[in-house]
Amino acid sequence: MTAGSFVAMLSAMMAMLPSLKRITNVQSLVQRGVAAAERLFAILDQPDEADTGTMPLLSTRGEIEFRDVSVLYPGQDNPALDHVSFRAAPGTVTAIVGRSGSGKSTLIRLLPRFYEASAGTVLIDGVPVQDFRLSDLRRQIALVGQRVMLFDDSIAANIAYGQTEGMDEARIRKAAEAANATEFIDRLPGGMDAGIGENGGLLSGGQRQRLAIARAILKDAPILILDEATAALDTESERLVQDALNRLIPDHTTLVIAHRLSTVEHADQVLVLDAGRLVEQGTHVELLARGGLYAHLHRMQFREPEAG
Numbered sequence: 001m002t003a004g005s006f007v008a009m010l011s012a013m014m015a016m017l018p019s020l021k022r023i024t025n026v027q028s029l030v031q032r033g034v035a036a037a038e039r040l041f042a043i044l045d046q047p048d049e050a051d052t053g054t055m056p057l058l059s060t061r062g063e064i065e066f067r068d069v070s071v072l073y074p075g076q077d078n079p080a081l082d083h084v085s086f087r088a089a090p091g092t093v094t095a096i097v098g099r100s101g102s103g104k105s106t107l108i109r110l111l112p113r114f115y116e117a118s119a120g121t122v123l124i125d126g127v128p129v130q131d132f133r134l135s136d137l138r139r140q141i142a143l144v145g146q147r148v149m150l151f152d153d154s155i156a157a158n159i160a161y162g163q164t165e166g167m168d169e170a171r172i173r174k175a176a177e178a179a180n181a182t183e184f185i186d187r188l189p190g191g192m193d194a195g196i197g198e199n200g201g202l203l204s205g206g207q208r209q210r211l212a213i214a215r216a217i218l219k220d221a222p223i224l225i226l227d228e229a230t231a232a233l234d235t236e237s238e239r240l241v242q243d244a245l246n247r248l249i250p251d252h253t254t255l256v257i258a259h260r261l262s263t264v265e266h267a268d269q270v271l272v273l274d275a276g277r278l279v280e281q282g283t284h285v286e287l288l289a290r291g292g293l294y295a296h297l298h299r300m301q302f303r304e305p306e307a308g
């Protein structure tokens with residue numbers, strides 16, 4: 001090799017080095033992309049929810065009936081719900097109590113058809129829920145759960161989530177007011193447009209719950225499902241949340257998984273579940289007098305200060 005071509009080759013190699021380094025960076029970028037795509041496609045490849053219903057449903061009266069309903073989760077030996085039957089009249093409050101694992105969450109999941117019953121029928125206004133179109137059915141149900149689903153977006157967008165028609169600032173604000181949420185929203189920089197962080201990370205538990213209640217108020221669905229939080233809130237936010245709920249509950253058929261004494265005391269009927277079976281049913285006073293499981297749970301669970 002001549003001295004000239006040797007120098008040329010050497011400088012060419014030097015010139016290539018930075019580009020080679022960049023290629024290794026690209027490699028790690030591609031790796032990250034592939035990993036993210038795998039997670040994404042795992043979700044995209046999920047089968048669609050079965051929606052066999054054809055019946056349109058504009059507005060229900062909110063009459064709920066469970067007829068001999070059983071649920072057996074795949075891979076479980078014992079049914080999570082075992083031949084449960086009850087009725088909830090329009091506009092009434094039904095409290096559901098029972099030990100952990102007794103099937104309370106399973107029961108309420110059947111109404112919006114998050115799960116299907118293995119046997120028996122769940123009816124709304126006398127029609128089996130699987131006959132309704134899924135979107136119509138879910139529009140009738142507002143759900144305030146223990147773990148509130150929030151998105152990394154503004155307060156207003158989180159309250160109006162899932163509803164695009166005719167949503168204006170004024171209606172969202174009214175819902176927030178009724179949910180006792182404006183108290184903290186107005187203190188945030190940006191107010192209604194303030195970001196709340198990933199899954200509401202910038203908000204407290206009580207504030208997240210009030211956003212969920214505002215969402216339910218805005219939705220104004222005839223059927224309301226509540227899963228009361230077990231986690232203790234401080235007295236002040238507890239009062240604000242309870243107050244917002246009291247404003248929400250009238251005029252709705254309400255199913256509530258109750259952890260608070262005040263909820264069961266005021267309910268029109270209390271359902272007591274034990275290992276998937278409906279063992280007692282009646283009002284708070286009737287069930288206390290009976291001295292059965294409810295009376296026992298009552299002594300264990302609701303040892304609240306009288307002043308409450």
Ligand SMILES: Nc1ncnc2c1ncn2[C@@H]1O[C@H](COP(=O)(O)OP(=O)(O)OP(=O)(O)O)[C@@H](O)[C@H]1O
Pocket residue numbers: 073074076080098099100101102103104105106107
């Ligand atoms: N997705 C599932 N797959 C399999 N089994 C489940 C599933 N969800 C719940 N179970 C089982 O069904 C039973 C009832 O569960 P459920 O969540 O309805 O109880 P719960 O009364 O809501 O309890 P808690 O008060 O702790 O929330 C439990 O034994 C539970 O292990």
Ligand SMILES: [Mg+2]
Pocket residue numbers: 104105106
């Ligand atoms: Mg539960």
